[in-house]
Amino acid sequence: MNNRLILRNITRTFRDGTANRTVLDQLNLEVAAGELVAVMGPSGSGKSTFLSIAGALLEPSSGQVEIDGESILGKSPDTLSKLRLHKIGFIFQNANLIPYLKVEEQLRLVASLAGIHKADAAYRARQLIEQMGLSHRSSAYPDKLSGGERQRVAVARALMNDPAVLYADEPTASLDSARGQDVVSLIAQQVKAEGTSAVMVTHDERILSLCDRVLLLKDGRLKEHP
Numbered sequence: 001m002n003n004r005l006i007l008r009n010i011t012r013t014f015r016d017g018t019a020n021r022t023v024l025d026q027l028n029l030e031v032a033a034g035e036l037v038a039v040m041g042p043s044g045s046g047k048s049t050f051l052s053i054a055g056a057l058l059e060p061s062s063g064q065v066e067i068d069g070e071s072i073l074g075k076s077p078d079t080l081s082k083l084r085l086h087k088i089g090f091i092f093q094n095a096n097l098i099p100y101l102k103v104e105e106q107l108r109l110v111a112s113l114a115g116i117h118k119a120d121a122a123y124r125a126r127q128l129i130e131q132m133g134l135s136h137r138s139s140a141y142p143d144k145l146s147g148g149e150r151q152r153v154a155v156a157r158a159l160m161n162d163p164a165v166l167y168a169d170e171p172t173a174s175l176d177s178a179r180g181q182d183v184v185s186l187i188a189q190q191v192k193a194e195g196t197s198a199v200m201v202t203h204d205e206r207i208l209s210l211c212d213r214v215l216l217l218k219d220g221r222l223k224e225h226p
């Protein structure tokens with residue numbers, strides 16, 4: 001199995017007054033290419049901390065993170081930001097689009113940051129806009145889009161750099177049920193088509209059937225969801 005994301009014995013503690021609080025405790029996870037894994041867990045259980053570590057935004061206190069065959073341990077901030085730009089896609093609860101850029105321009109901005117050739121970027125942006133069902137919206141500004149449309153732009157933007165791994169932190173939290181299912185089924189389709197490894201943190205029971213595996217973050221570790 002070609003695992004594109006491997007977390008090994010991840011521990012993370014935070015200073016809490018005078019004591020250390022252990023949020024992640026020897027957590028292990030492997031996600032294969034083309035696999036969409038859902039992670040559930042109560043508020044404060046460490047889900048965002050876990051995604052930040054998997055996304056090279058936060059260092060673990062100990063343990064290993066491997067993305068697309070490469071260990072990120074001990075890499076410089078510059079190397080990590082390049083890794084995020086080229087290998088990782090992020091989707092958050094809110095789309096966080098840039099207000100003064102049209103849909104198509106939001107996507108091309110990511111491509112230009114990642115150093116993708118202009119013609120390739122334009123092609124990829126058009127392709128993703130079509131796949132997200134947004135062709136008629138490609139020249140619209142974010143304030144003219146519905147919540148579901150905005151989140152689909154955020155999905156397209158996260159996929160622009162053709163990432164090896166994709167992370168979503170409660171991507172449906174601001175959407176109604178039908179819109180939420182649309183967004184997650186688009187994520188699932190892309191993950192299958194591109195062989196991306198994806199982890200989605202969610203509280204939304206209605207989208208679990210669209211995921212390949214459901215895990216529960218409890219006592220600092222990931223367990224099979226009963």
Ligand SMILES: Nc1ncnc2c1ncn2[C@@H]1O[C@H](COP(=O)(O)OP(=O)(O)O)[C@@H](O)[C@H]1O
Binds near residue numbers: 023041045050
């Ligand atoms: N930067 C930080 N400094 C101190 N404590 C933190 C920090 N980030 C998260 N925590 C603590 O870690 C725990 C887990 O937080 P978080 O990962 O945001 O949980 P979740 O996303 O599951 O709600 C919380 O108790 C939170 O207060």
Ligand SMILES: [Mg+2]
Binds near residue numbers: 047048049
């Ligand atoms: Mg969180």
